Amino acid sequence: MRIKGRTYFQSFLLIGILVCVAASGSGQFHKALVWSADGNGFYHEEDGGISKTSLPAGNEEPLLNASDLTPAGKEAALEIRYFVFSSDFNKLLVYTNARKVWRYETRGDYWVYDFSNHSLKQLGSSLPSSSLMFAKFSPDGKKAAYVSGHNLYVEDLGTHKIKALTRDGTRKLINGTFDWVYEEEFDCRDGFRWSPDSKAIAFWQIEDSGTRDYLMLNTTDSVYSHVVPVEYPVAGQLPSPYKVGVVNIAEDHIRWMHIPTDARLGSYLPRMEWADNSQELIVQHLNRQQNQSDVLLCRVRDGSSKKILAEKDSAWIDIISRWDDDYRMGGWDWLQQGSEFIWPSEKDGWRHLYRVSRDGKKQTLITPGNYDVMNISLINEKENLLYFMASPENATQKYLYRCNLDGKGKAERVTPANEQGTHGYDLSPNGQYAFHSFSNYYTPNSGEWISLPFHRTLPGTVGIKTPRVSDSLASPISFFKIKTADGVTMDAWMKKPVPFDPSKKYPVLFEVYTEPGSQTVLDYYGIGGNPLYQGDLSKDGYIYISVDNRGTPAPKGADWRNSIYRKIGRLNIHDQAMAAREIMKWPFVDSSRIAVWGWSGGGSATLNLMFQYPDIYKTGIAVAALCNLLTYDNIYEERYMGIPQEAYDGYVKGSPISYARNLQGNLLYIHGTGDDNVHFNNAEMLVNELIKYNKNFQYMPYPNRTHAINEGPGTREHLQGLYTRYLREHCPGGPK
Numbered sequence: 001m002r003i004k005g006r007t008y009f010q011s012f013l014l015i016g017i018l019v020c021v022a023a024s025g026s027g028q029f030h031k032a033l034v035w036s037a038d039g040n041g042f043y044h045e046e047d048g049g050i051s052k053t054s055l056p057a058g059n060e061e062p063l064l065n066a067s068d069l070t071p072a073g074k075e076a077a078l079e080i081r082y083f084v085f086s087s088d089f090n091k092l093l094v095y096t097n098a099r100k101v102w103r104y105e106t107r108g109d110y111w112v113y114d115f116s117n118h119s120l121k122q123l124g125s126s127l128p129s130s131s132l133m134f135a136k137f138s139p140d141g142k143k144a145a146y147v148s149g150h151n152l153y154v155e156d157l158g159t160h161k162i163k164a165l166t167r168d169g170t171r172k173l174i175n176g177t178f179d180w181v182y183e184e185e186f187d188c189r190d191g192f193r194w195s196p197d198s199k200a201i202a203f204w205q206i207e208d209s210g211t212r213d214y215l216m217l218n219t220t221d222s223v224y225s226h227v228v229p230v231e232y233p234v235a236g237q238l239p240s241p242y243k244v245g246v247v248n249i250a251e252d253h254i255r256w257m258h259i260p261t262d263a264r265l266g267s268y269l270p271r272m273e274w275a276d277n278s279q280e281l282i283v284q285h286l287n288r289q290q291n292q293s294d295v296l297l298c299r300v301r302d303g304s305s306k307k308i309l310a311e312k313d314s315a316w317i318d319i320i321s322r323w324d325d326d327y328r329m330g331g332w333d334w335l336q337q338g339s340e341f342i343w344p345s346e347k348d349g350w351r352h353l354y355r356v357s358r359d360g361k362k363q364t365l366i367t368p369g370n371y372d373v374m375n376i377s378l379i380n381e382k383e384n385l386l387y388f389m390a391s392p393e394n395a396t397q398k399y400l401y402r403c404n405l406d407g408k409g410k411a412e413r414v415t416p417a418n419e420q421g422t423h424g425y426d427l428s429p430n431g432q433y434a435f436h437s438f439s440n441y442y443t444p445n446s447g448e449w450i451s452l453p454f455h456r457t458l459p460g461t462v463g464i465k466t467p468r469v470s471d472s473l474a475s476p477i478s479f480f481k482i483k484t485a486d487g488v489t490m491d492a493w494m495k496k497p498v499p500f501d502p503s504k505k506y507p508v509l510f511e512v513y514t515e516p517g518s519q520t521v522l523d524y525y526g527i528g529g530n531p532l533y534q535g536d537l538s539k540d541g542y543i544y545i546s547v548d549n550r551g552t553p554a555p556k557g558a559d560w561r562n563s564i565y566r567k568i569g570r571l572n573i574h575d576q577a578m579a580a581r582e583i584m585k586w587p588f589v590d591s592s593r594i595a596v597w598g599w600s601g602g603g604s605a606t607l608n609l610m611f612q613y614p615d616i617y618k619t620g621i622a623v624a625a626l627c628n629l630l631t632y633d634n635i636y637e638e639r640y641m642g643i644p645q646e647a648y649d650g651y652v653k654g655s656p657i658s659y660a661r662n663l664q665g666n667l668l669y670i671h672g673t674g675d676d677n678v679h680f681n682n683a684e685m686l687v688n689e690l691i692k693y694n695k696n697f698q699y700m701p702y703p704n705r706t707h708a709i710n711e712g713p714g715t716r717e718h719l720q721g722l723y724t725r726y727l728r729e730h731c732p733g734g735p736k
Contacts, residue, residue: 033426033435034083034084034085035428035429036052037089037429038429038430039428039429039430039431039432039433040054040055040428040430040432040433041053041054041055042055042428043063043083043085045080045083046062047065047066048065048066048069048070048076048077048078048080049062049063049064049065049066049068049069049077050062050063050064050069050083050092051063055428055432055433055449055458056433056449056451056458056459057459057460058449058458058460058461064092064113068113068118068120069094069111069113069120070120071111071120071122072120078094078096078111079096079097080094080095080096081095081096081098081105081108082094082095083095084136084137086137086141087137087139087140087141088141089115090114090115090116090141091112091113091114091115091137091141091157092112092113092115093110093111093112093135093136093137093144094110094111094112094113095108095109095110095135096108096109096110096111097109097129097130098130099130101133101183102180102183102184102676103183103184104189106133106134106189107130107131107132107133108130108132109122109123109124109129109130109132110122110123110124110132110135110144110146111123112144112157114157121157121160123135123144123146123155124146124148124153124155124162125160126162127148127149127153127162128148128149131148131149132146132147132148133146133147133148133176133177133190134146134147134176134177134189134190134191134192134329136194137194138194138198139194139195139196139197139198140198141157142156142157142158142198143155143156143157143198143249144157145165145192145194145201147175147176147177147191147192149169150169150170150171150173150174150175150176150177151164151165151166151167151168151169151175151176152164152165152166152169152175152176152192152201152203152247153165154201154249163249163252165201165247165249165252165254166203166205166247166254171208171231172207172208172209172211172231173205173206173207173208173209174191174204174205174206174208175191175203175204175205176191176192176203176204177189177190177191177204178191178204178206179206179208179211179231179240180230180231180232180633180676181231181232181233181240181633181634181635182206182240182270182635184633184635184636184677185633185635185636185639186268186270186319186321186322186635187321187322187327187328188204188270188321189328189329190329190330191203191204191206192204193272193273193274193330194274195246195274195278196274196276196277196278197278198249199248199249199250199278200246200247200248200249200278200300201246201247201249202244202245202246202272202274202281202300203244203245203246203247204242204243204244204269204272205242205243205244205245206240206241206242207240207241207242207243208231208240210238210240210241211231211232211233211237211240212231212232212233212234212237213229213230213231213232214229214230214232214234214676214679215227215228215229215230216228216229216230216673216674216675216676216679216680217673218674218704219673219703219704220703220704221704228674230676232633232676232679233633233634234630234631234632234633234634234637235629235630235631235632235633235634235637235638235641235643235644235651236630236634236643236644236645237634238265238266238634239266239267239268239288239634239635241261241266242268242269243256243257244256244257244259244269244272244281244283244298245257246281246300255300255301255302255303256303257281257283257298257300257303257305258298258303258304258305259283259285259296259298259305260285260305261285262287262288265287265288265643266288267285267286267287267288268285268286268287268288268290268635269283269284269285269286270284270286270319270321271283271284271319271320271321271330271332272284273330273331273332275297275332275338275358276332276334276337276338276341277338278300279299279300279301280297280298280299280300281297281298281300282295282296282297282298282332282341283295283296283298283305284319286317286319288638288643289316289638289642289643290316290317290635290638290639291312291313291314291315291316291317292310292311292312292313292317293310293311293312293317293319294307294309294310295307295308295309295310295343295360296308297358307360308358308359308360309343309356309360311345311347313346313347313562314562314565315558315562315565316562316565316639316640317346318346320344323351323374323375323553324375324376325375326375326376333376333379335355335379335381335405336381338358339357339358340355340356340357340358341355341356341358342354342355342356342366342376342379343355343356343363344373346558348365349557349558349559350369350370350371350372350557350558351372351373351374351555351558352365352366352367352368352372352373353365353366353367353373353376353386353388354366355405355406355407364406364407365407366386366403366404366405366406366407367386367388367403367411368407368410369392369410369411370392370557371390371391371392371555372390372555372556372557373388373389373390374388374389374390374391374398374555375388375389376388377389377400377425377427378427378429378431379405380405380430380431381405383431384404384405384406385402385403385404385405385431385453386402386403386404386405387400387401387402387414387425387427387431388400388401388402388403388411389401389423389425390411390555391555394420394523395491395519395548395554395555395556396479396491396493396519396521396522396523396554397420397421397422397440397522397523398422398423398424399413399414399415399423400413400414400415400423400425401413401414401415402414402453414452414453414455415455416455418466418467419438419464419466419467420440420467420523421438421439421440421441421443421467421523421524422438422439422440422522422523422524423436423437423438424436424437424438425437427452431452431453432451432452433449433450433451433452433458434449434450434452435447435448435449435450436448436449436450436455436464437464438464438465439524439525439526440467440523440524440525441472441475441477441479441493441523441524441525441527441528442467442471442472442474442475442477442525443465443467443468443471443525444465444525445524445525446464446465447464448461448462448463448464449461476495476496476497476498476500476528476538477493477494477495477496477527477528478493478494478496479491479492479493479521479523480492480493480494482547482579482582482583483582484575484578484579484581484582485578485581485582486574486575486578488549488550488575488578490547490548490549490550490575490579491521491547491548491554492521492545492546492547492548492579493521493527493528493545493546494543494544494545495528495537495538495543495544495545496538496543497538497539497540497541497542497543497733497735498538498539500588501588501735502587502588503588504588504735504736505587505588505589505590505735505736506541506542506543506588506589506590506593506733506734506735506736507541507542507543507590507593507594507595507731507732507733507734508542508543508544508545508580508583508584508589508590508593508594508595509530509537509542509543509544509545509595509596509597509727509731510545510546510547510576510580510594510595510596510597510609510617511530511544511545511546511596511597511598511602512546512547512576512596512597512598512602512605512606512609513552513598513599513600513601513602513605514549514551514552514572514573514575514576514598514601514602514605515551515552515564515568515572515601515604515605515640516551516552516553516561516564516568516640517553517601518552518553518601519548519552519553519554520546520547520548520552520602521546521547521548521554528544530544531720532597532621532623532719532720532723532724533720533723533724533727534720534721534723534724535724537733540728540733540734541733541734541735542733543588543589545583547575547576547579549571549572549575549576549579550563550564550571550572550575551563551564551567551568551571551572552572564640565640565641565642566640566641566642566647566650567650567654568629568640568641568650568654569604569608569629569653569654569655569656570650570653570654572605573605573608573609573612573613576605576609577609577612577613577616580594580613580616580617581616584616590736592618593618593619593731593732594616594617594618594619594731595617595618595619595620595621595727595730595731596609596610596617596619596620596621597620597621597622597623597723597727598622598623598625599623599624600623600624600625600626600677600678600707601626602623603622603623603624603625603626603678604622604625604626604627604656606620606621606622606625607620607622607625607627607656607660607667607669607686608654608656608659610622610663610665610667611656611659611660611661611662611663612659612662614662614663614664614665617665618665618666618730618731619665619666619667619726619727619730619731620665620666620667620668621667621668621670621723621726621727622667622668622669622670623670623671623709624670624671624672624675624677624678624707624709625656625669625671625678625682625686626656626678626682627655627656627657627682627683627685627686628655628656628657628682628685628686629641629651629654629655630644630651630655631678631679631681631682631685632678637651641654656686657685657686657689660686660689660690660693660695661689661692661693661695663690663693663695663697666697666698666726666730666731667695667697667698668697668698668699668700668722668723668726669683669686669687669697669698669699669700670699670700670701670702670709670719670722670723671683671700671701671702672701672702672704672705672706672707672708672709673701673702673703673704673705674703674704674705674706674711675705675706675707676706676707677706677707678707680701683699683701687699698726700722702715702719
């Protein structure tokens with residue numbers, strides 16, 4: 001079969017590039033690439049059905065037609081969001097009709113295709129439409145479990161009889177999934193796990209009755225306003241209590257695990273899995289400050305738990321899903337038939353991986369060196385190999401490395417040396433094949449199928465586009481390092497005007513984020529674009545720059561990342577301002593036309609820069625900014641700033657609202673009134689403070705829009721027009 005004149009083997013390059021290079025937070029946690037069990041092929045959707053492509057030849061054969069996936073009485077096949085096979089490949093689970101839960105479309109309908117009798121049945125057919133979450137087959141393929149309406153259900157796939165495993169679920173008592181803050185800050189969404197023997201399910205229960213609601217006000221959908229409550233613990237509030245229960249499917253009995261917590265401060269449980277058997281669970285427990293991590297084994301029979309591994313940090317400890325997307329929906333990496341597991345730690349100053357014995361007494365470093373592991377690509381125990389992403393020499397790039405799982409020898413780079421930039425890999429389970437994608441700031445995205453371990457392009461697929469020096473010289477973008485008067489060296493990129501006359505002076509627009517959540521200086525194609533500017537900044541005569549200050553999540557070691565601890569709103573702002581001072585010394589920079597913009601944390605940084613350094617920044621555009629750190633959620637703020645009761649002064653000094661009286665330049669402030677993340681009260685608090693000091697500014701609230709400000713017809717076009725006009729009016733482009 002062909003797609004637009006190409007075989008699927010070739011056309012998948014277009015999809016695979018997105019799979020491998022897409023930034024985290026894309027909203028789709030199941031990869032488009034579904035590997036066969038042996039790793040010698042992959043399954044994919046085609047023309048409403050499912051086909052298989054075998055490697056290395058790329059031969060394609062249909063598995064299911066669109067008619068097979070068309071429900072009885074319907075004319076159209078299911079619109080497939082993702083699909084997964086049972087462990088024996090006798091059944092297929094299809095997710096469709098998806099709906100958003102906060103950020104991501106994790107609620108919808110699930111259908112099961114049974115290859116033995118060629119039937120297509122909907123799961124949870126008696127439950128409300130688009131209400132099922134995280135449906136998954138039992139390991140033996142005979143049942144499926146899912147969450148609906150805050151309760152956990154199991155369904156027999158032979159009789160399709162549905163059984164409720166919990167019945168007490170409400171908005172404030174959540175079974176099998178999570179509340180807003182666990183989802184947002186720990187990437188916890190799928191909250192239940194099948195036991196290996198298919199006889200039991202372990203699940204989280206989150207108790208939010210003591211968590212106060214933030215009340216959003218919807219004033220646009222009817223003539224009377226109505227309240228939209230969001231359970232939202234702000235910094236200083238106690239964490240929502242949790243439980244982990246194990247329900248026996250046959251007996252309908254729940255055994256609760258005894259996991260210690262701090263009765264006064266509370267604690268968190270961001271990870272839970274079966275401990276490679278059906279008798280024990282393994283969990284990660286964090287204290288309230290998130291600087292103490294304990295790994296515990298819990299015995300299902302009596303609920304008892306014992307600590308096997310402990311780590312403490314002077315700042316905070318990141319859980320693995322914060323930097324490795326593959327763990328967002330769960331997972332634990334066991335070796336030697338459950339006698340060891342892989343565990344990350346920054347205890348030597350770098351993010352490394354260790355083999356840890358089941359009792360925690362033996363730990364073996366398997367990725368030694370002065371570099372950070374950026375994420376795990378494949379653990380191949382059979383070949384004694386670990387594949388992972390890293391970039392020891394350049395924190396803006398990403399490459400594939402491998403090392404021995406036993407910790408012997410040094411890591412070696414697998415990515416070819418002449419391909420400098422950002423790479424992505426989706427490796428087959430057997431480690432023999434991978435989809436490889438690549439780009440850098442002057443080389444467009446391209447992809448190829450390769451064989452490993454020698455990184456050879458497979459026959460029938462075009463290799464990636466090799467970077468050319470001539471392209472880099474022709475690009476208006478350049479990467480550079482800036483050293484401040486404090487001796488701090490930071491990565492940065494710059495996009496110059498086209499044409500550019502070094503004898504003239506140009507305005508500078510800084511794009512900022514600055515916080516531990518994201519880097520802005522990354523070497524991939526498309527960097528230097530501005531999603532809100534209508535036009536071409538280069539052609540309109542702007543120098544566009546972004547700088548990554550200390551505290552951003554760059555792979556530069558723990559000291560770099562942790563330096564911002566209890567200093568958000570100060571250290572990051574100081575670094576940015578000092579970098580700007582150095583840039584203002586350049587002969588082609590017009591120091592009277594310095595502008596800055598950012599969204600979310602970048603909006604907060606924009607405000608702080610405008611207020612704390614009004615002599616530098618003359619124009620600012622802040623979108624969805626956190627203006628008062630005390631209004632944000634407890635997991636994020638307390639991780640990086642400490643508990644307010646212990647570090648209140650830092651919260652005040654880090655908040656833009658504390659410096660609003662210093663505004664001198666031109667400020668455009670934008671916020672959605674339906675923002676469930678950075679709440680709209682931030683906007684009104686800041687507006688009040690600016691009014692108090694008689695400051696002039698422009699203010700645009702977008703009614704009932706969320707943090708993304710993209711809902712409703714015309715919204716994004718309006719936002720872009722507003723942004724563009726304001727920048728051009730108050731910081732006009734072009735040389736002088």
